[in-house]
Amino acid sequence: MQVIFAGTPMFAAQALEAILAAGHQVPLVMTQPDRPAGRGLHMQPSAVKSVALARGIPVYQPQRLKDPATHQPLALAADVMVVAAYGLILPPAVLQLPRYGCLNIHASLLPRWRGAAPIHRAIEAGDTQTGITIMQMDAGLDTGPMLLAAAMEINANDTTGSLHDRLAALGAQLIVTALEKLGRPAGLTAQAQPEAGATYAAKIDKEEARLDWSQPAAVLERKVRAFNPFPGATVMLAGKPIKLWQARVECEIEPGHVGCRAEPGKVLAADASGIVVACGQGSLRLLELQSPGSRRLPCGDFLRGMVVADLMC
Numbered sequence: 001m002q003v004i005f006a007g008t009p010m011f012a013a014q015a016l017e018a019i020l021a022a023g024h025q026v027p028l029v030m031t032q033p034d035r036p037a038g039r040g041l042h043m044q045p046s047a048v049k050s051v052a053l054a055r056g057i058p059v060y061q062p063q064r065l066k067d068p069a070t071h072q073p074l075a076l077a078a079d080v081m082v083v084a085a086y087g088l089i090l091p092p093a094v095l096q097l098p099r100y101g102c103l104n105i106h107a108s109l110l111p112r113w114r115g116a117a118p119i120h121r122a123i124e125a126g127d128t129q130t131g132i133t134i135m136q137m138d139a140g141l142d143t144g145p146m147l148l149a150a151a152m153e154i155n156a157n158d159t160t161g162s163l164h165d166r167l168a169a170l171g172a173q174l175i176v177t178a179l180e181k182l183g184r185p186a187g188l189t190a191q192a193q194p195e196a197g198a199t200y201a202a203k204i205d206k207e208e209a210r211l212d213w214s215q216p217a218a219v220l221e222r223k224v225r226a227f228n229p230f231p232g233a234t235v236m237l238a239g240k241p242i243k244l245w246q247a248r249v250e251c252e253i254e255p256g257h258v259g260c261r262a263e264p265g266k267v268l269a270a271d272a273s274g275i276v277v278a279c280g281q282g283s284l285r286l287l288e289l290q291s292p293g294s295r296r297l298p299c300g301d302f303l304r305g306m307v308v309a310d311l312m313c
Helices: 010-021 047-054 068-074 118-125 160-182 217-226 299-303
Strands: 002-007 025-030 035-037 042-044 080-084 102-106 129-136 146-153 233-237 240-251 267-271 274-278 283-290
Touching (some): 002 010, 002 047, 010 160, 025 047, 025 068, 080 160, 118 129, 217 233, 217 240, 267 299, 283 299
Parallel strands (some): 080 102
Antiparallel strands (some): 035 042, 233 240
């Protein structure tokens, strides 16, 4: 098939690689403009652009697609456009350009977690299952008919990073299957999304990363995993903002555990096995931390050179 590909991060780059490996032709790749990154804030190409350049595929990087003139490079004799974490909304005129329209690789089991951050929100909410949905795109936000779906379990220790990598592999596999079926006489069967159970996965705001000790320990533990690797959960500890990368619920219920009724934010214990902090309900053991300007450290290394008694004041 002739496939226009639109995507930006590594999640999308893995799908592009799989489409090319399956023998499909990609005459054009569309991706976000280069962004400054790294310590020197040098302009860096997206992961998708890097794959395209390595394969000699033309790259199109519009700032926006509202102006009809920006649609002209997309007016190719393409069978389909595949979209994965692209970052710009495609107007109806673009959705109608390819023969089979536009297929989206979405990292959730729709209609749950429509929107920009489905992986983060699934972990934050305590979901035990997610997956990939291949969807026929329409003018709505992830509201189009579902063509294929595959489920995946969310493990108790999954972070957004670990779950992202497994979903990226599943998405790459599923879009290749979808393209194979699309080219056959039977095609793909479209199923309308039910409105029941629809939820919205809002984009992650850095302000959300500041954890509030008054919340239950179980909620905070999920947030730590959901915000790993981006934007990284931040807690106030002994008056300093500390990045928290790994934590474990120490106590979930009030009765029968010292500290379960302590003031939220109070450090109850601190040693190489972790820093135990009282929460609104239960307590949380902090296992991997990062001071400003430092690197991520297991708790034992983090505590070296600190006076534990000062931490517990």
